[in-house]
Amino acid sequence: MSTFSHLTREKVMECLKRVNEPVLNENIISLGLVHEIEVDKARVFLHMENASSDPGVRNELTEKIKSVLGEAGASHVEIHFSGKPKCGMGGQEAEPLSGVKHVIAVSSGKGGVGKSTAAVNLALALKKLGARTGLMDGDIYGPNIPIMLGIPSDRRTEPGGSGKILPIEAHGIRAVSIGFFANPEQPMIWRGPLLHKTVQEFLHRVEWGELDFLVVDLPPGTGDVQLSLAQWVRVSGAVIVTTPQEVALADVRRAINMFRQLEIPVLGVVENMTGPVFGRGGGERVAKDFQVPFLGDIPLDAEIRECGDAGVPIVAATAGSGTSERFIKIAEAIRQAFYKNDNPSKTRS
Ligand SMILES: Nc1ncnc2c1ncn2[C@@H]1O[C@H](COP(=O)(O)OP(=O)(O)O)[C@@H](O)[C@H]1O
Ligand SMILES: [Mg+2]
Incomplete structure (x- = not known):
């Protein structure tokens, strides 16, 4: 694939901007869900925040990410979700406002x-x-x-x-x-x-x-x-x-x-x-x-x-x-x- 050798962190980032979180319908970069991106030749490792408690949502997200990165030439995509599921984007987990x-x-x-x-x-x-x-x-x-x-x-x-x-x-x-x-x-x-x-x-x-x-x-x-x-x-x-x-x-x-x-x-x-x-x-x-x-x-x-x-x-x-x-x-x-x-x-x- 011609794009194969061009896979960079920037390119990955660009791809991920096209992936929407399925429930909030907003791209995962703007939502701040992607914490780390590592690229090793055509292999991509992502560290992401758990946005949803719903495993279906997570699977859908994983599939979408693999698909856009695959199209861009990634040979292998590994995604680590961290943190306990946030049950949405904040609500429960966010701190109360002091005072x-x-x-x-x-x-x-x-x-x-x-x-x-x-x-x-x-x-x-x-x-x-x-x-x-x-x-x-x-x-x-x-x-x-x-x-x-x-x-x-x-x-x-x-x-x-x-x-x-x-x-x-x-x-x-x-x-x-x-x-x-x-x-x-x-x-x-x-x-x-x-x-x-x-x-x-x-x-x-x-x-x-x-x-x-x-x-x-x-x-x-x-x-x-x-x-x-x-x-x-x-x-x-x-x-x-x-x-x-x-x-x-x-x-x-x-x-x-x-x-x-x-x-x-x-x-x-x-x-x-x-x-x-x-x-x-x-x-x-x-x-x-x-x-x-x-x-x-x-x-x-x-x-x-x-x-x-x-x-x-x-x-x-x-x-x-x-x-x-x-x-x-x-x-x-x-x-x-x-x-x-x-x-x-x-x-x-
Ligand atoms: N119950 C009401 N009766 C008459 N005028 C209203 C009423 N509620 C709002 N308005 C007027 O309608 C316009 C739009 O209201 P606004 O509160 O600015 O709406 P939003 O914040 O939803 O855009 C304003 O001019 C406001 O004064
Ligand atoms: Mg208003």
């Missing part, structure tokens, strides 16, 4: 369903219930949190005492967003490793202090930020936001499956924009299908948008209004889930 009792991911299958609106209002609702709350804007492609919290676009974070970054405080919660670091007019182009590092910095280099909840507003879908979050920190649970329509629901199913794969408990589904325009009931249906709690619905209500645009989210703007009460009820259900989970017989070791 923070619960990291809660707010996620959705697609964009524009009101995920950031829900994340901000739920964070404020948790705060109203007496919890110390932080909000991390994990949507580093399109950060919305600064506007929603009314933080001026030129406001920047400041260093804290210990060389860490201080979050910016607004409406009684501490927040961090890429919008506090970058010019909002400039598009942000992310390369995998930089993105992964940014998520790490937001978690571990920010002085969050003592928090009961750190709410993370994730970008839509099942991408890099979700995986990075699960790798860097133990996530206590995920809240899935959807609109009532079927189009959004197919994506919701994917999102729920991703969290299951990552071994992050799904706390439940919130249906947003319920009412005559988009209908109602889809969120409850999908929750039932997946046997996760339905946390409640939030009506399509112009005031929610106006409040978001004005930088005073509805929960902060109007006490006792029907809509803010709904957010508070959902926050109560989330908090309640942890009282149950804080029962020693249920906590993860």
